[in-house]
Amino acid sequence: MADQEIEEAVSRALDESPPRNFTETVDIAVNLRDIDLNDPSNRVDESVVLPEGTGQETSIVVFAEGETAVRAEEVAEDVLDADELADLGDDDDAAKDLAEDTDFFLAEERLMQDIGRYLGTVLGPRGKMPEPVSPDDDIVEVIERMKNSVQIRSGDRRTFHTRVGAEDMSAEEIADNIDVIIRRLEASLEKGPLNIDSVYVKTTMGPATEVV
Secondary structure (H helix, E strand, O other), rough: OOOOHHHHHHHHHHHHOOOOOOOOEEEEEEOOOOOOOHHHOOOOOOEOOOOOOOOOOOEEEOOOOHHHHHHHHOOOOOOOOOHHHHHOOOOHHHHHHHHHHHOEEEEEHHHHHHHHHHHHHHHOOOOOOOOOOOOOHHHHHHHHHHHHHEEEEEOOOEEEEEEEEEOOHHHHHHHHHHHHHHHHHHHHHOOOHHHHEEEEEEEEEOOOOOOO
């Protein structure tokens, strides 16, 4: 269960958000301190499974063939084979569009080298290189886990954002998601909580409320 202060901050952010004709995303902004992000080893780059889910659809594309492809088609946004991968390598615009429209990629291990060759320059800089899947992995289970995941990535900036839910989720659910992200950050940063300057929560169009 999340800290009561986190839940209260989320409640304020939800209450103060003006009514909209669409369901807004709820995000947090994390501000780091006392850390050299010019050193890539200090940068945050983590995939976090949210216990209450993201509250929105997550787009997952799989590069696979055979039985893995057949099973992935049940739950993935799209499944591309080796020939379609090669075609993307010849169509830079299509590759960029796919990268922008997709939250996460998965790929059979044997296709990873080709993905690096054909799509490395597109997916790499966006932090979207596929997670490799071994023949022993349950592809459906992996996809379902990723549907509830978000990527927290700082790059070389001390302030970064990530999705923690949607406004139609309860404050408690969103707070539980935030709590998990903060705990992961504290575990991964060199000085733990001392590297976190502040955390704010807000809906897409609403005002920011300080959490930490």
